[in-house]
Amino acid sequence: MNIQAPNFLSALSALQAIEDGSLSSEALVRACLERIAERDAAVQAFAHLDPDRAIRLAQEIDKGRGGGALRGLPFAAKDILDSADLPTAYGSSIYAGHRPGADAACIAMAREAGAVLLGKTATCEFATLTPCATRHPLDPSRTPGGSSSGSAAAVADGMVPVAFGSQTGASIIRPAAYCGVVGYKPSYGLINSSGLKHVSPSLDTIGVFTRTVADARYVVFGAAPEPALHAPRIAVCESGQWDSARPETVEALRAFTRGLERGGARVSTRRLPANLEAAAAMQIRLSAFEARHSLAHERMRYPDRLSPRLRERVDLEAGMSMAEYADLRRSMQAAQRDAENLFDDADVLLYPAADGEAEVGMETGSPRFGALWTFLHLPALSIPIGRGPAGLPLGAQLIGAPGRDLELLAAARFAEGLAIRD
């Protein structure tokens, strides 16, 4: 494959080329669509695509109509996000052909900035656990991870430079690690969630998949000044969860850590306190209780069209009372407060992004390495740090202090330059 083709450019390079006139939005969109035409029968990253419409929108941009910071840039959006002129099915047969009344806020804002919505990417059923058809771009016998399966695969496979995803447990971090791309889950609520089909409103967080950290930063923050961070303080966060990381993950993280130290980072180690480690169990209870409410309509009207595992999940906390739920919410807030102490002498934490390489089969893998940080509302980001025994990508997760997304992104830029990437 020709990785110098426009569809493999980073978002910032593509925007620069459009800006200086060496590339048109139409040419870029066509290159992406050709890649999709060539590859998507195997990868199945897209749930809905309307090539003619995307080309027409790009032509309008090229004619100078509208556009701002993302002028001419193609993007995709996970099919859990509403779109007014493309169907939105939330990964469920219940919503086949559904046409929402409005674009989700993140889609509309990207369009206002001049980006071209190429298509909607496949998602696990209601962004939970039951897989969609998407395959790993490098090995069709394997999962790309989930639930933002199509978004991760599309960016990894050169189909689109940017795709929105969402995370309730590890639905951005894990597929980014599996597919070898950057996955950025911002602080809870930073990207406006209007038009996201919620499954757990207290946890659901919109984020982006890109090929570089700089792209993720630019798509979310535009040209904001970068915080000075010459020698980031990176704390390797140890916990019992590391026992579930495969040897190649642990070894790759060790090598990455050595690279960070050689590169000038101040690396330390800290143990995740027991009360925070226990909070991961609260994420499961909270998300199950909220899914029962968020999907109450579908649960009652279409019980036979929910997958068995989703039916099981929405019934998991059927016995929890609202008073118990209120208690659980207070515990969540207390844990979020406690988590601040993790950053007393660290800018970011380093943690596994997934157990190991993408697994054989379509099961999307355990969310264990992402769920706690989602529950704590902390910004997190996965970057590729090498390959495992099957030749597939491994990721490292960096986690930022509460609301310190720009500092996380600065540390991730630093770290990205020191990671082994293929």
Place this chain on the structure above:
Amino acid sequence: MNIQAPNFLSALSALQAIEDGSLSSEALVRACLERIAERDAAVQAFAHLDPDRAIRLAQEIDKGRGGGALRGLPFAAKDILDSADLPTAYGSSIYAGHRPGADAACIAMAREAGAVLLGKTATCEFATLTPCATRHPLDPSRTPGGSSSGSAAAVADGMVPVAFGSQTGASIIRPAAYCGVVGYKPSYGLINSSGLKHVSPSLDTIGVFTRTVADARYVVFGAAPEPALHAPRIAVCESGQWDSARPETVEALRAFTRGLERGGARVSTRRLPANLEAAAAMQIRLSAFEARHSLAHERMRYPDRLSPRLRERVDLEAGMSMAEYADLRRSMQAAQRDAENLFDDADVLLYPAADGEAEVGMETGSPRFGALWTFLHLPALSIPIGRGPAGLPLGAQLIGAPGRDLELLAAARFAEGLAIRD
């Protein structure tokens, strides 16, 4: 009017009557519908109503099909909440006749518990400032308050015992005070917001209008045990905002406070710290920035169908960068943390619910007395405490500690018994 008619019963009394067989759901629904038929040409509380469907649903409940804690109880929902089998227009001509794919979570959960959705109540445009047609039930020359105008008016006028509303500034507390009913805005996120058309996802909070505190408690928490609170500690929270309260409000709150003391409450006074008083200005900036994103689709596609004041609002913070927004979110979280200190030696705070009586004209009144507490994510509740010079209701607002909704409701039950009600 016959206030012993079934449509004037409290929710708990109606449920008891249905349970013991002295009232059928159908009879109750018909009584509500008759009241609506008689009165709604003047009040205009309902945006969408389907009487035959409601009667049919009540008949099914009476036949014993399904139902739980709210078996047979009619309710209404603000038309900012999605409903699958009644139109949902969000108070905007853009969405005339719109049919969402699913019921909002709170509607679906109420239905699962056996409640009968009577209709959708009128809302200000996208639950913001531009009034809908609803009139004050006691004086058609006056506003019922907003943005949950129809929900407050319908409960006050005997059209329905319970109605869901939502609050981003003071959209539950103010209309409840104006209309002389109980308005309960829970802690942020307690009632699942799935299916709410968001205008400011970090603030939008679903709540309920009822005729008694016990009803509000039951609808949200069911039969949860009530915290023991024999002599609640109530702190009158003083602030510069009191200068905007009219003399009748200040006098009514003074009389109410004396009643609370006589009733055994331990009443103290505390000054709102300056940094928290200043946080009210952050609520305005945050909600304007988020509205710009949440309504991006409507803003771009239908600019001429937004009211001038909504267009102004969504442009108010057009210059705020995402980095500034991230800063603002951190300031919000810091203010939320500081607010905990307000409850060091108080169970609840006492504060005005509105400037005074409902004003002449259709302007819905200032949100000033609600906006800060919404921004702080604290649970709040308005109860009627008497009448003003025009003979219209005045309300008192009680504010609970973070996540302490059941304690707030217990204190409000205590206080309600000591308030002058007509």
